[in-house]
Amino acid sequence: MVGIKSYGAYIPRYRMNHNTIFGAVGFLGTFPTPGEKSVANHDEDTLSMAVAAGIDCINGLKREEIDGLYLATTSQPYMLRQNSAIVAVALDLQSNMRTADFIGSSKAGTSALVSAFDAVKGGTSSNILVCASDCRLSKPGGPQEHLYGDGAAALLLADDGVIATFEGSYSVSYDFPDRWKTSAEEFEHAWEDRFIRDEGYAKMIPEAISGLLKKYNLNIKDFAKIIFPGIYVREHAAILKRLGAEPGQIQDTLLDKVGDTGAASPLMMLVASLEDAKPGDKILVASFGNGSDALFFHVTENIKKVGDRRGVKKHLALKKELASYEKYLAFRNLAPMDMGMRGEMSLRTPMSALFRERKAILSLCGSKCKKCGTPQYPFQRVCVNPDCGAVDQMEDYRFSDKKGVVFTYTGDNLAASIDPPAIYGFVDFEGGGRFWFDFTDCDLDSVKVGMPVEMAFRRRYVDEPTGVYGYAWKATPIRA
């Protein structure tokens, strides 16, 4: 049976209260509803979050069985250079696989899911990881600013051992011009909100859901949970009422906790519903964006056997308030900040070296000596153990999934950083191996020698003249 084999999610650590936004740019006339939104750290973006959700999803599973990776987003860092391929290499997946970017609409997440199910069903792939992630830039003071949140979800689709079977889908597509952005633009445009709500949201979601119900001869009451983005709070409730759903069937939209996460939104809600699902539950998911895809799932007994996942729940619980709106502007590069002359030196990226060293840099792989068993990072030809020194006796060894402890650290105020001090240090990995890394998602006061850490894939720098986003692995306190 084709279905979902595993799930994962990611929500950045920072949350910003809508009142913080209102306090800073409320004079422009936006009136946010109560709540908070998740904010990506300065070193996070769509790809780093997709990788984090992917890691959560494949934790404990065999990576070598994954033969496809689809990335869904409306905020892909690269227009040219496949974003999904970067996620795949960060996850250290095999190269004998399909990768594809699903972009350009907030229904991209469900579109990727439907396509992936088709491929698994058709037998061309057996394990496809679908990552949906969005980290959308909005103009300061605009209505999207408090509406949009950053987050990601990942679902592993397979043809056996699934926790929820994929039962069917129904799609509608319209060139609905609610939001748009040309390839040359930094910010999106949006037509009048009432038009989007009444002509799009309130019509297209019910059309897809009703179509699905009719196609598969279902009743709305069959579903344990009904999921679709909640960007219009009152209309969200009204649609459910019109469909005949009871309050107990409504899946929380995360709107006042995370915000609208674009292409990731319906998938994050699906993950949240799976976290609480029981065998036999039917779940209906619909997206919104240039139409809608509606899908439905049937939860199996395997749901009880899902390994430890951080999912939506644990990520929601572990947060830190970002109380400074100015810092948010700095993180998103929305206001020019003075980083000093030292900060103006740009790192150039030797692309051929990046490709040659991709296993070390993007997959965080080193080597393990077959003679003495010493793990070492990065890959060495001559064993670093002074009592061994074997030459060319190495096998690949992945560090990204190893935990470690802080050997030593500092908080550096001289290093150019948008969020000083720059915290970095040495990590001693469980099972062996030591290297130095930047630290992230931590405060200097909380870092201690011996503190447990894990590794996180992050955007480390922007090489503007060359147009390159530089990614690397950083150490971070274990979040859950």
Add this chain to the structure above:
Amino acid sequence: MAEGIKDKVAIIGMGCTKFGELWNKGAEDLMVDAFQECIEDAGIEKKDINAAWFGVHFEEQSVGKGATSLALALKLPFIPVTRVENFCATATEAFRGACYAVASGAYDIALALGVEKLKDTGYGGLPGGPGLMGTKNALIMPKLTAPGSFAMMATRYFAVYGLSPEEGKRMLAKVSSKSHYNGSRNPKAHLRREVTEEQVVNAPIIAWPLGLFDCCGVSDGSAAAIVTRADMAKKFRPDPVYVKALQIALSSGEELMYTKWDGAHVETGYRAGVLAYNEAGVKNPRKEISMAEVHDCFSITEAVTMEDLQFSPRGKVKEDIEAGRFNLDGEQPIQPDGGLKCFGHPIGASGLRMLYEMYKQLQGKAQMPERQLKNPKLGLTHNMGGFPAMNIVSVAIVGL
């Protein structure tokens, strides 16, 4: 067994510019200044020099690649000139090249000159750049700066020896305060103001736990030496200074990538010290080394180096610091000229600047009489380049 070069080479002249933020001097000016003092001190003429070794680290900040900048600045008459670079040991490497050249008999008289013009970057601290790992730097290195990398050694030292940050910072404050005392008595130093321990402890943090006064200055400067075969030395002056040992050691990767290193010492420092003591025939460095100029780029570096060079037992440097052992009037004065702390660290010049102080002290010619030590026998210089986990250390021992 290799014989080493003990007593085979003598220094017959040295020169050293004032170090500082010399906005009105370029690298060429500094080279000429150091060289003129050096050959006047040696009592020779430019034409007597057979070959030269030239040290500069950040060539992109000042003179460009190769050794032509030295040959051109001094108008050296078509003699062999070699440029060397080995991080902060660059000047000592230039000196080593010159010493080996005369020790081998290839030349009679050789020049070693180091220079660095750091203050043309537009910001504080050392110039940024590809640094340690070249092409891979952008791809794989964390946002490491020099103070940050040494701060990690302080964090580690405190953790290994059970010092609270307050205790650790107090210990380090004594190191910096002592060097400022010496530097304030040296007209060639950059920073010439005494600072109290309280000032050091309360200074703004540069990289936790190191504050402003735990860090050495950043300055411009140049220093030079003329060396000759030992058997010729007395022809030039009655008080030549002899080279007793000249060694370097480099990291093997073990510190950075293997998990045995404790992070609270510099392995190369210990190794280079052992090599140098063997070459010089020093059995008990704590007793036999009269004085030293060590690489105090940061206060923690000096503290750890006292242990690496076996001046203090492992983990016990705090007791020696507190007892005043390394003060100008202590049993084993360290940084009698003020050290990198007060001279700053024009990288290509520092090693020769250190030798300049040892040379003058051995000759009884320290510039201000109150800095002159009583009858020093052996002086040691020590440079450490790179970061504690990945570096080069040089150790030179000189004596009468």
